Amino acid sequence: MRRRRAPLPSSPSRTQSVYDMTLAAPSSIRDRTQEFSAILQSARASHNKPPAPLGTAHVPPRSDFTRLAAQVGKDIQQTSVKLAKLTKLAQRRSLFDDPTAEIQELTYIIKQDIQALNSKLTDLQRLRDATRRSANKQAGDHSENVVHSLKGRLGATAEGFKKVLKMRTDSLAAQQDRRSHFMSTQTNTSMFSTPATSVALDLGQGSLGSTATSFQPVQPPAPGGRHTALVTAPRESTYHQARADAVRQVESTIVELGQIFNQLATMVSEQGELVERIDANVDDTVTHMNAGQNQLMIYYNSIAGNRALILKVFAVLLVFLVVWTVIL
Amino acid sequence: MNSSLQLPNLSVRARQRDALLQMLSACTAGADALEDNNDVWKVLIYDSVGRDIIAPLLQVADLRAAGVTLHMMLHASRQPIPDVPAVYFVEPTKENVTRVCSDSAKGFYASLWVNFTNSISRDLLESFADKLATVSNPSPFAGRIARVYDMYTSFLSLEDNLFHLNLPGSYVALNAPNVTDSEVEATIKSIVDRLFCLIVTLGVAPIIRAQRGGPAMHVARMLEQRIREHLISSNNIFSEALSFAAAPAERPLLVIVDRSADMSVMLHHTWTYQALAHDTLGLKLNRVTVPMKDENNTMGEVRKRVFDLDKSDSFWEKNAGLPFPMVADAVENALQLYQKEVADLNRSAGSISGEPIDPESATLKDGAKTSKLAAAISSIPELSKKKRTIDLHTNIATAILDQIKDRGLDGFFQVEEELLMRPSTFDVERILALLRNMKGTVTDKLRLFLVYYLCVDNATEDDLKKCVTALETAGCSDLNAYGYLKSIRAFTKKVSAIPTAPLAASTSIGSGYAASVLDTLSQVASNVNKLIISADKAFAASRIVQTLMDRKGDTSILEEYETLDPKAPKGSVPPAAARPSKEAVLFIVGPGNYIEFQNCQDQVCSKVVQEGKTTKFVPNGKTVIYGATELCTGSEFLDQLQKSGGSTAAS
Incomplete structure (x- = not known):
């Protein structure tokens, strides 16, 4: 898609090397920049001004807000790359080649990322509030929307994360089932259930943005679990398994409830933007208001001019009147 | 290379x-490339032209998904946002350019990306x-173009196959007698530009x-010239596209037709949903304004609500081209379906609290239940969207129904339909009856009369006079349009050179229908059975396109239409391609409307399938993109005719 575009034959020189590395316009769009800049250079020359190239060659100094927002955007991007990797890992359903350690590690990293991003977003919001207090409403709206879109993206990422973990939990449960079919009841069950549950515990905490939720770090698997499972009698082991199952059920229920509340929250926030169109006549109204105000100003000016004249005429009349009465 | 170029069909919208x-x-x-930063937010700035282009599409x-945080009018008062790039989407005019310059000078935005429409x-x-x-730019950084x-x-x-050039008043601009040649030239030039x-x-x-003959040929010649110039120039804009679109059969046909080829379709009353929405409610840029009746408000105050009707609305997508009573039926069905879904949902989710808890398997069951919940x-948003759609269409259908009842549109439609089908044997008394009827606005009556005049060649002076008298007693004082059409007919008989054909989806309604005043939508739906769709009726424009695409059929049409191939060497006779074309663009030089568009889609791009009692249109692989200089309702077109006639009288 992105191709170098051959320079126009009219281009005077290759000074604007910036343009050579730009994207090729799609077939229906035609880049007139070179033509324009050629004309502009000659126009500047005729006005005795130093030639200055077009383009964004000089990066303007950017505000803290923009920098931070760009940073967050990039981080979210990276996190979603990691998430894609995790998804791929979690989709593996092989019984023997189970990348548990890798998944654990990635899960931990992504969790950390999301946590960090969340706190960064809070910072961003604080910055936004600071800029909002200034008089420039449009700049405020802009940063508001930036924060909003970042929040949306982080929300989507967290949602994806959650889905992957859910999938992982399910597949672990399935694996465990299969294993218990093949192996004796003595085999350790809590070894597999513990990492899954410790992951699942954090799922409910998805509410983003307004309240800075702190994600709980992963609890390391309880060291005693394995030991106990190995030494106890088979009867006790089934009891433990039943307990573990029960606990997991409760946990997943909590998780699902958490999801529900989350969805309710996002639903409410999304309602607003769903069906808007740009020609909702708001801007038209503003333009017309401005035009109206301009007309009023013109009228006011003309009236003001007349008023001065009227006052002068009256003053002259009054003077005459006084003089006349005094003389008579 | 570019996937969007290799779409199976041409789709203007996409x-x-x-x-x-x-x-x-x-x-x-x-x-x-410059800043190593892959998401940049931007503001979008447009003028009214740019806004109209964007509005139906995005x-x-x-826009938010594309990174646009704010969208503003060019000429509204704006405040500087110094570290954001701005994308301008404006018409190339002096005024706009000046404004862009002043934005640049003030350093409003980090960089200015100027796009001209x-x-x-x-x-x-x-x-x-x-x-x-x-x-002079005070800031060394900001505000660069x-x-x-x-x-x-x-x-x-x-829509995918519908465009217009947004040139209001085009019929007057091209055809009114008092328009000077240079004005016509200017209009044609802007048509060619946009085409x-x-x-x-x-x-x-x-x-x-x-x-x-006529403006269509004019437009075609200028357009051919323009394309030729671009093909010759070194950095031609077609170079990429043409590399794989070389075979003539794969190149689409652009059929340019004058409005005069078929005037009656513009005045005809209609019976399909989309066209009714356009004719009675003024569908514009895919949005419609509906006056709402408020039950709580007895003061007679009318609240207006605006609805969007576009591709995202599946109901609209399915039913836009159907006759109105069938749409009423479809609304009813959709509502029932929705209610059923809600009931299902309630049953599955509501059972949680209702069931007694079994202590043995409580945990397991809870899990199942919460996942159900x-x-x-998660299905609620979808359902609420469905509900919104149904509400929207109920509102629109009700509003249309009100109009139909008030104006007696069904009567007009029925009579005009018969008029178009059997013009020779039509009894003028039926028209007179409608003209003398209390129902219907003056505009409706005048439209009916003009359709009669256009369709019936051998109408006697006497009959016409009777109609005119009836119209005048009905309160119609302005008969300029009639005068104008008369003068056209006197000037050239060409208006009827292409026999005015009756329309598609012609539906004949049981006579009891008009009599019974309909109160609810379901009653309308019950009348569906009385509809008979005769599917072999195509308007003139549709027949022209069909003939030219198939390259067979009516030879008079094939001869009347000149072939211009911008890619063939100049002066050479273009070879008649043997294979019929699959894709065509039909462009009307003058106003168009949804009836003609729908007819075109039904007749040319679909084949008729009989399914029991109902007739269905199934796509047949052909694509016709319909376009006009503007989309006009019947009364708007009548207005233009009146103006043209008025200027005749004046000159």
Whole structure:
């Protein structure tokens, strides 16, 4: 898609090397920049001004807000790359080649990322509030929307994360089932259930943005679990398994409830933007208001001019009147 | 290379949308190379022309997804946002250019990406540069013009196969007797400009077939010239597209037809949903304003609500072209379906609290239940969207029904239908009866009369006089349109050279229908059975396109339309391609409407399938894009005719 575009034959020189590395316009769009800049250079020359190239060659100094927002955007991007990797890992359903350690590690990293991003977003919001207090409403709206879109993206990422973990939990449960079919009841069950549950515990905490939720770090698997499972009698082991199952059920229920509340929250926030169109006549109204105000100003000016004249005429009349009465 | 160029069918809407998205992403991609930062937010600034182009294609949510945080009018008061790039999407005019320059001088935005809706002329570009050179920029960083693009998007695409050029009053501008030649030239030039945009957007140089004599030929010749120039120039805009669109059979046909080929369709009353929405409620840019009746408000105050009708609305997508009573039926069905779904949802989610808890398997069951609840919750947004759609269409259908009742549109439709089908044996008394009836506005009556006049060649002076008297007693004082049509007929008999054909989807309604005043939508639905769709009726425009695409049939049409091939060497006789074309663009020089559009889709692009008692249109692989200089309702077109007639009287 992105191709170098051959320079126009009219281009005077290759000074604007910036343009050579730009994207090729799609077939229906035609880049007139070179033509324009050629004309502009000659126009500047005729006005005795130093030639200055077009383009964004000089990066303007950017505000803290923009920098931070760009940073967050990039981080979210990276996190979603990691998430894609995790998804791929979690989709593996092989019984023997189970990348548990890798998944654990990635899960931990992504969790950390999301946590960090969340706190960064809070910072961003604080910055936004600071800029909002200034008089420039449009700049405020802009940063508001930036924060909003970042929040949306982080929300989507967290949602994806959650889905992957859910999938992982399910597949672990399935694996465990299969294993218990093949192996004796003595085999350790809590070894597999513990990492899954410790992951699942954090799922409910998805509410983003307004309240800075702190994600709980992963609890390391309880060291005693394995030991106990190995030494106890088979009867006790089934009891433990039943307990573990029960606990997991409760946990997943909590998780699902958490999801529900989350969805309710996002639903409410999304309602607003769903069906808007740009020609909702708001801007038209503003333009017309401005035009109206301009007309009023013109009228006011003309009236003001007349008023001065009227006052002068009256003053002259009054003077005459006084003089006349005094003389008579 | 570019996937969007290899769409199986031509779709104006998708292509224009792609172009706009590319415009928005250009700014990000450019910054990417320079700043190593892959999401840049931007503000979008447009004038009214740009706004109309964007509005039907991209909603606010789409813009947000493309990184646009704010969208503003060019001439509204704006405040500086210094570290954001701004994308301008404006018509190339002096005023706009001046404003862009002043924005640049004030350093409003980090960089300015200027996109013109149409190709900016060299003169204007020079004056733009000149202005920019004279203003001094206080900031060394902000406010630079980053790029200047020609977008070639100066037309409005409302549906996949429907566009118009947004040139209101085009019929008057082209046909009124008091318009000077230079004014006509200017109008034709702007038509050609915009039509060229369409062709550039489609990315293929078409083979042009144009009606001889009249403005259509004019437009065709200028357009051919324009395409030729672009094909010759070194950096031609078609170069990419043409490489794989070389075979003539794969190039679309551009059929250019004069409005005079078929005038009656513009005045005809209609019976399909979309066309009714246009004719009675003024559907514009895919949105419709419906007066709402408020039950609580007895003061007679009318609240207005605006609805969007576009591709995202599946109900609209399915039913837009159907006759109105069938739509009423469909609304009813959709509502029932929705209610059933809600009931299902309630049952599955509501059982949680209702069931006694079994202590043995409590945990397991709870898990199942919550997952059900979760599923229920996640289906709520979809359901509420469905509900909104149904509400919307109920409102619109009710509003249309009110209009039909008030104006007796069914009567008009029925009579006009018969008039179009059997013009020779039509009894003038039926028209007189309608003209003398209390129902119907003056405009409706005048439209009926004009359709009668256009369709019936051998109407006696006496009959016409009777009608005119009836119209005058009905309160119609302005008969300029009649005078105008009369003068046209006197001047040339060509109006009827192409026999005015009756329309598609002609539905004859049981006579009891008109009598019974309909109160509810379900009653309308019950009348569906009385509808008989006769599917073999095509309007003149549809028949012309069909004949030209198939290259067989009515030879008078084939001869009347001249072939212009911009790719063939100049002066050579274009070879008659043996294979019929699959794709065509039908362009009407003058106003068009939804009836003709729908007829075209039904007749040319579909084949009729009989399914029991109902008739269905099934796509047959052909694509016809319908376009006109503007979309006009019947009364708007009548207005234009009146104006044309008025100027005759004046001159």
